[in-house]
Amino acid sequence: MKKYLLLSQLLIVIFFITGCEDSYDKVPLILYNEIDPYILEFEEHILTEANGKVDIEVFDSKNSQLIQNEIFDDVLSKNPKLMIINPVDRLSSYTIIEKAKQENIPIIFINREPLEADLDLWDQLYYLGAPAENSAVIQSEMIKDLFGSPNDLSELDKNEDGIIQLVLFKGEQGHQDAEIRSEVVIRELEDYGYSIHTQILICDWERPIAYDKMNELLASLEIDIELVISNNDAMAIGAIDAMIDNDLFVDLDEDGIINRESDIWIPVIGIDGIEEALEYIETGYLFGTVINDSQRMSEILIELTHAIINGDDLTELSFDMIDGKYIWVDYHRFERD
Amino acid sequence: MFKFFKNPSIRKSILIPIISIFFFSLLLATTTTFLSYQKTTSDFAKESSKEINKQIVLNFDNYIESVINTLNYIQQQTVVYGLDDNNDVLFDIYKQAADVQPDIESVVLLDINGNVLVSSSYKAISLENLTYRNWFIEATSDKSIYHFSSPHIQDVFSDSTANVITLTNTADYYIDGEKLTGVIVIDINFSSIINLAGTTNLGDGGHLIIFDNDNSLIYSNNNSCNSYECVTLDIASDIIIGGKSVEVDGIAMYANINTLKDTRWRLATFGNIEIIDQTRENNLLTLVIILLGTFVLTLLASNYISRRISSPINKLKDHMQSIEKGDFYKKIEIDGQKEVVVLANSFNSMIEEIKTLMEKLVLEQKEKRKSEFIALQNQINPHFLYNTLDSIVYLSENKMNEKVMEMVIALSKFFRISISRGKNIILLKEEIEHARNYLLIQQIRYNNKFNYKFEIAKDVENYKVVKLSLQPIIENALYHGINTEYDEGSIIIRAFSEGEKLIFEVEDDGYGITDEKINELYQNIKIETKSNSVGLRSVYQRLKLYYGDEADFFIESELDVKTIVRFEIPLERAK
Numbered sequence: 001m002k003k004y005l006l007l008s009q010l011l012i013v014i015f016f017i018t019g020c021e022d023s024y025d026k027v028p029l030i031l032y033n034e035i036d037p038y039i040l041e042f043e044e045h046i047l048t049e050a051n052g053k054v055d056i057e058v059f060d061s062k063n064s065q066l067i068q069n070e071i072f073d074d075v076l077s078k079n080p081k082l083m084i085i086n087p088v089d090r091l092s093s094y095t096i097i098e099k100a101k102q103e104n105i106p107i108i109f110i111n112r113e114p115l116e117a118d119l120d121l122w123d124q125l126y127y128l129g130a131p132a133e134n135s136a137v138i139q140s141e142m143i144k145d146l147f148g149s150p151n152d153l154s155e156l157d158k159n160e161d162g163i164i165q166l167v168l169f170k171g172e173q174g175h176q177d178a179e180i181r182s183e184v185v186i187r188e189l190e191d192y193g194y195s196i197h198t199q200i201l202i203c204d205w206e207r208p209i210a211y212d213k214m215n216e217l218l219a220s221l222e223i224d225i226e227l228v229i230s231n232n233d234a235m236a237i238g239a240i241d242a243m244i245d246n247d248l249f250v251d252l253d254e255d256g257i258i259n260r261e262s263d264i265w266i267p268v269i270g271i272d273g274i275e276e277a278l279e280y281i282e283t284g285y286l287f288g289t290v291i292n293d294s295q296r297m298s299e300i301l302i303e304l305t306h307a308i309i310n311g312d313d314l315t316e317l318s319f320d321m322i323d324g325k326y327i328w329v330d331y332h333r334f335e336r337d
Numbered sequence: 338m339f340k341f342f343k344n345p346s347i348r349k350s351i352l353i354p355i356i357s358i359f360f361f362s363l364l365l366a367t368t369t370t371f372l373s374y375q376k377t378t379s380d381f382a383k384e385s386s387k388e389i390n391k392q393i394v395l396n397f398d399n400y401i402e403s404v405i406n407t408l409n410y411i412q413q414q415t416v417v418y419g420l421d422d423n424n425d426v427l428f429d430i431y432k433q434a435a436d437v438q439p440d441i442e443s444v445v446l447l448d449i450n451g452n453v454l455v456s457s458s459y460k461a462i463s464l465e466n467l468t469y470r471n472w473f474i475e476a477t478s479d480k481s482i483y484h485f486s487s488p489h490i491q492d493v494f495s496d497s498t499a500n501v502i503t504l505t506n507t508a509d510y511y512i513d514g515e516k517l518t519g520v521i522v523i524d525i526n527f528s529s530i531i532n533l534a535g536t537t538n539l540g541d542g543g544h545l546i547i548f549d550n551d552n553s554l555i556y557s558n559n560n561s562c563n564s565y566e567c568v569t570l571d572i573a574s575d576i577i578i579g580g581k582s583v584e585v586d587g588i589a590m591y592a593n594i595n596t597l598k599d600t601r602w603r604l605a606t607f608g609n610i611e612i613i614d615q616t617r618e619n620n621l622l623t624l625v626i627i628l629l630g631t632f633v634l635t636l637l638a639s640n641y642i643s644r645r646i647s648s649p650i651n652k653l654k655d656h657m658q659s660i661e662k663g664d665f666y667k668k669i670e671i672d673g674q675k676e677v678v679v680l681a682n683s684f685n686s687m688i689e690e691i692k693t694l695m696e697k698l699v700l701e702q703k704e705k706r707k708s709e710f711i712a713l714q715n716q717i718n719p720h721f722l723y724n725t726l727d728s729i730v731y732l733s734e735n736k737m738n739e740k741v742m743e744m745v746i747a748l749s750k751f752f753r754i755s756i757s758r759g760k761n762i763i764l765l766k767e768e769i770e771h772a773r774n775y776l777l778i779q780q781i782r783y784n785n786k787f788n789y790k791f792e793i794a795k796d797v798e799n800y801k802v803v804k805l806s807l808q809p810i811i812e813n814a815l816y817h818g819i820n821t822e823y824d825e826g827s828i829i830i831r832a833f834s835e836g837e838k839l840i841f842e843v844e845d846d847g848y849g850i851t852d853e854k855i856n857e858l859y860q861n862i863k864i865e866t867k868s869n870s871v872g873l874r875s876v877y878q879r880l881k882l883y884y885g886d887e888a889d890f891f892i893e894s895e896l897d898v899k900t901i902v903r904f905e906i907p908l909e910r911a912k
Contacts, residue, residue, distance in 0.1 A: 065598050066391055066398070073579035091482060092596035094550050095603060099577040115479070173409050179481045190516075200416075202409065 024078035026057040027305055030071050032088045032112065033063040036205055037234050038272040038292065039086070039111070045298035054305050056084075065089040072096055076103060081309050084301065086111045090176060094118045097125060106308055110301065113176055119325055128301055128327045132177045135271045135290045135331045136184035139229060142288050142333060143189060146267050147227075150193035156267060159224050163195040167217065169230035169239055171205040178205075181231045181271065197223075203235045210238030218246045228268040233277035233289055236270035240285050243268075249285060258284030273334055281336050288335030297329050347650060351643035359635040367628045371621060378613050382591055383580055386608040389538075390580075390593035393545060393606060396533050398598040404441075404504060405483060405599060407434055408523055411444060412508045415521070419511035424455050431457035440529035442491060442499050445522040446508060447473070453493075454510075454519060460494040467493065476505035476520045485600045487555055488527045500527040527556075534558050540609030542588050546570055550601040573605035582610070589614045649673030653681055665692050705882050709761075728782045744781050747774040757804060761883075765832060765839075765911070766798040772807045772830060779815055787819050787826035794833040800911040802839070803883050809872030810843045810902050818845035818900055838905040849896035858892060876904070884910055 029046065031039050043058060050056045059075070061068035065088040075083065076099065083100065085107055087093045093114030098121070100107050106124035119125050148154045153162060168186070171178030182200065189196055201217065203209040210230070218225075225248070230236035243249050243266060250264040251257070258265045265284065270277055273291030280286035300319050304327070307314055314321065321327050345353070411434060418426045431444040435457040444457040451467035467473055470492060475484040484505045491497035501524040508521040534545050534556070544559035546567065552574040554564045562569065572583050573594050580593045585607060594605040649671045656669040665688060671681040725748055732741045754771040757763050769791060776789045811828065819826025831842040850858070862877045873890075880888040887907040894900040 065596055066394055069578060069595050070387075070391075076579065089596065089598050091599060091601055094601060095578045095596045099579070102577060115482070173405065176481045200413065 024080055026055045026080065027082050027084060027309070028059060028071075028075045028080055029056050029084045030059045030061060030068060030075070030086065032061050032068070032086045034060040035063070037207075037274045037276060038232060038294070041274050042111070042294040042298065045294050046301060049298040049302045050305075053302055054309070061086075061088050063088060065092050068092075069095075072099070076100075076105070079103070080105060082106050082108070082305060084108045084110060084305065087114060088112075090114050094121075097121050100124075108301065108304060108308075110297070123324065126304065126321075126325050126327065128297055128304070128329070130292050130297075130331055131328050132180035133184045135292065136181045137188055138290045138331050138333050139181075139185050139269050139271065140188035140192070142269055142335065143185075143227065143229070143267075144192060146287070147194065150195070156226055158226055163197055164189070164226050165197045165199075165223055166227040166229060167199045167201060167214070167225055167239070169210050169228070169232075169235040170200050170202045171231040171235070173202050175205075178231050185229055203238070205232050205234060207234040207238035207241075210235035211242045214239045214242035215245065218242065218248075225266060228266060230268070230270045233270035233272040233274045233286070236268050236286060236289070237276060237280055240268055240280060244285070256283065260284070271331070273332075278334075281334070284336065288333065291332040291334045293329050293332060300327055300329065347647040348643040351646065352639055355639040356632075356636060359639075360632055363628050363631055367624045371624055374620060375617060378617055379582075382608075382610045382613045386591040386606070386610070387580055387593055389608060390595055390604070390606040393534065394595045394597065394604055397530075397547075397604060400529070400533055401485075401597060401599055403438075404523065404525060407438060407441065408483065408504060408506060408521060410434070411521055411523075412506070415446060416509045416511070420454060427455045428457070431455055440526045442497075442501050442524040442526050443493065443522075445493055445524075446510070447520045447522060448517065449477070449519060458494065460497060463493060463495045465492075472503040472505045472522065473520055476507055476522075480507045482506075483599055485602065487549060487553065488530075491524050493522055493524065499524070501525060502527055502530065530556055531558070539606060540612070542585070543590065543607050543609040544569070545604060545606045546573060547597070547602055547604050548573065550603075555602060569605065569607055573603070576605075578603070583607075646674060649677040649681070653677065653684065656684075660688065665695075701882070704878065709879075724782065725778055728778075732781070740781055744778055747777040750774045751778065755805065761804055762801050763804045764798070765800045765802050766793075768802050768804065768807050769793055769798075769830070769832065771805070772811055775808050775811060776828070785825075787815070787828060789828040789830065792829060792831045792833075797832050797834050797839060797911075800834075800839055800908075802841075802906070802911060803879055806876050806880065806904070807841060807843070809876050810841075810904075813872055814843050814845040814847070814900070814902065818847040820847050834908055837908050839908050839911045840903060840905050842901055842903045844899055844901045846899050849898060849900050850892065850894040851896065852894075855892050855894060862890065873902075880904060880906060 027050075029043070031043060034040055034043070047056060047058070059071045061071060068085075068088045069092070072083075072085070083105055085093075085096065087096070087109060090112050093109065097107065097114065097118050101122045101124070104124075106126070108126040108128060109119075110128050113119075113127050113129055114125075119127060146154065147156055147164060153160075153164070157164065159165075168182055170182045186196070186198060199217065201210070201213045203213055225243075228236065228239050228243075230239060240249065248264070248266055249258060252263050253259065263284075267287040268285070269287055270289040271292060273289050273293075277286055277289050281288060303317060303319070304314075306312075307317060314324070319327055411431065414430045415427060418430075420427065427446070431446070435441045435444050442458075443460070444455075445453055446455040447467060448454055451469075451473060453462045453467075456462065472484060472486045475486075484503075486503040486505075488500055488502050491499045491501045493503075504523040504525060506521055507518050509516055509518055511517070530547075534547075539545065544557060544562075546557040546559065546562060546569055547555040548570055549555055552570065554562065554567055554570055557567060557570070559567075559569065561567075569585055569592070572585070572592060576583075576592060576594050578594050578596065580591060583590050583592045588609060589611045590607045591610050592605060592607050594603055596603050652671055653669065656667070659667060668685055668688075669681050671678055725744065729741055729744050729748075732744065751771060751774040754763070754767055754774070757767070773791065780787065780789070807830065811830065814828055819828065827846050829842075829844040831840070831844070833840055858873070862874045877890050880890065884906045887910070889905045891903045891905075892900070893903070
């Protein structure tokens with residue numbers, strides 16, 4: 001009896017030492033980079049929306065696919081019911097998809113769209129994002145309103161040469177959104193008939209890089225800049241900060257607001273609609289932005305997550321799903337009233 | 338099992354708990370140590386293997402990034418400067434890019450029909466239609482990504498033998514203000530990839546492989562791996578991504594598979610962890626040896642200790658058993674624990690005491706028999722009988738029939754009580770009756786030369802007393818105490834209780850006895866010497882035999898006034 005007791009205690013101790021795998025009820029949300037203000041805002045919306053419905057656990061890949069792979073591998077071993085992944089490198093999604101298919105764990109990709117061929121590998125994959133082209137089209141519409149007819153440009157053509165001198169801040173080279181946004185906005189402007197002179201600065205979506213590259217450009221360039229287009233708000237704000245330092249924005253009456261009529265300014269147009277961008281629009285520094293509706297996306301994301309986890313019928317959701325995997329949320333134009 | 342634990346011997350009760358406690362705690366300690374060691378080493382193996390993999394992947398990532406940066410730079414320059422008649426500016430830029438980075442074999446810009454627009458190399462362009470090349474088809478099919486080809490013989494030129502990887506992407510350029518899209522082709526010398534992988538230490542048999550998204554081999558630094566057969570490639574394509582312990586050709590390895598940034602490639606490292614497994618086995622062996630060694634030592638030590646403790650006790654037990662059989666004369670000698678030695682000594686003293694007591698008992702029995710014999714003599718004192726019978730003869734000669742009758746009755750009663758059917762203890766009133774008959778006979782014999790009186794407390798009459806204890810004292814008072822020559826002597830006999838004692842007194846008003854004489858009498862009575870005070874001594878001894886130390890005997894005297902002989906017995910024993 002005594003011996004059995006000891007033996008059972010021994011087994012209990014061993015059991016605790018070796019540890020036991022408990023069930024993992026959370027939904028991992030693996031973000032590409034929490035330094036990106038748009039991503040941070042998106043995360044906040046998701047968490048607010050998820051509150052009480054889905055238990056989300058956030059991981060930050062710190063803009064490294066290596067780290068993301070490691071997080072993915074760790075999370076996978078916990079055998080979650082579903083994963084939400086914002087890829088760092090869209091080409092690597094292939095590997096993640098193969099592995100998830102092997103382990104039978106559905107994935108919702110957000111923000112960066114994997115290759116179509118990769119998404120077609122399995123029917124348990126979803127992509128939630130905004131149509132990149134749409135944002136660029138909205139940007140070009142705002143520009144058309146600003147500069148007017150190609151044959152008779154508005155006073156924003158400061159040197160009156162009939163050509164728009166513009167600087168385009170591009171996100172990561174090879175990033176699908178960056179490529180499409182840049183290409184489409186230029187194409188739209190050219191197709192409308194504008195003569196443009198484009199200077200492209202690749203700044204990896206980051207505000208400090210944009211600030212540095214703009215400063216560099218302003219120091220070396222003789223020509224005037226008449227328009228700044230950015231693939232996202234963060235880079236637009238970096239560019240504005242550099243232009244403020246170089247007196248391209250001057251608040252002459254010192255009322256804290258850039259007045260279109262009386263102060264010195266250059267139109268800057270961003271994308272995303274992050275909190276800080278809205279403040280810059282309020283004070284007149286940022287002309288406008290295209291809101292990437294992360295609020296609506298978060299609602300959809302949580303609804304979809306909830307439905308997948310509970311095995312609900314995905315044809316009866318409050319949003320449209322194309323080909324059973326793509327969910328598109330349109331952009332909105334936003335500028336000062 | 339329960340039977341086994343019931344009333345265990347000292348040895349067992351020491352051995353079983355010590356051995357089981359030792360064994361289980363040792364087992365526990367060994368198991369936990371080994372498990373935690375195993376966990377730590379396997380975690381360590383995984384971690385270090387992961388770190389090595391990450392380091393290699395980072396090297397590749399950095400290299401790929403630098404090549405892409407070059408491509409971006411060329412794309413930008415191409416769109417900025419455009420093409421003029423002799424393309425000098427772009428040629429210089431392309432050539433410079435290829436020259437600065439020695440791993441770049443060539444940079445070529447093709448138009449959408451596969452015609453070469455700018456080339457950094459002077460080599461002759463291939464005559465084949467370049468639009469059929471895989472890298473050309475891929476570049477034009479998806480503009481948003483960079484395309485890295487598998488290693489192949491450089492095929493953009495007609496007579497190159499270089500083994501290259503081709504990086505392609507579309508590029509915009511202007512000709513006479515018209516914007517066109519072409520394809521940039523950068524050929525990277527494959528040896529640079531080999532160099533990146535070269536110096537990593539993955540242990541004996543450890544190696545890395547790079548493979549494409551269709552699981553075709555790009556590169557391996559393992560000689561036994563080729564594009565037709567590669568064991569580790571199959572393992573890696575099964576794992577897809579992440580880390581896993583695997584066995585390759587009977588060698589324990591830890592596989593790590595990671596993606597390479599901006600490409601469709603994956604890099605797998607196989608690190609040899611055999612050494613860790615071996616260390617673990619050695620460790621386990623050492624632990625088991627220590628466990629068994631300690632267990633054997635414990636077994637021996639506890640056996641020795643329990644034997645040392647139990648053997649003196651067993652010796653004592655054997656000795657006791659021999660005493661049970663009646664051998665009182667063997668002394669036990671034990672070396673061992675203090676407690677057992679003390680126990681043995683006490684045991685020896687106890688046996689000694691028992692021996693003394695037994696001898697004393699034997700002696701007492703002898704004494705008792707002797708005094709009983711004397712008492713028996715007293716019962717039928719022949720002198721007393723002769724004298725009494727003489728007196729009766731004398732009385733009958735003088736026709737004193739009344740007196741004769743009185744005397745014969747008294748004598749008869751005297752003897753009846755003396756004998757009392759052999760009983761030693763009789764009622765106090767019977768003893769008094771005995772004394773009274775004795776005195777009656779003596780009074781007649783001595784012709785009323787003395788008188789006597791009994792003062793017996795009513796409440797003590799039914800107490801019991803040793804037979805013939807009073808008569809010898811009265812006889813003593815009669816012969817030695819009273820003075821019958823001058824006047825009538827008188828004797829008072831008392832019996833009463835006082836506290837816890839029953840007291841008898843015989844008082845006479847004779848000459849009295851000096852103190853020295855009293856001491857001499859005490860000596861005679863209480864200490865064994867041959868004496869003439871046989872009567873008193875026999876009374877004293879019998880009292881002591883029956884009542885022990887609680888019985889006592891006193892003589893008090895006042896010269897020419899009185900002498901009191903008193904004895905006391907415990908009241909409790911008289912009931």
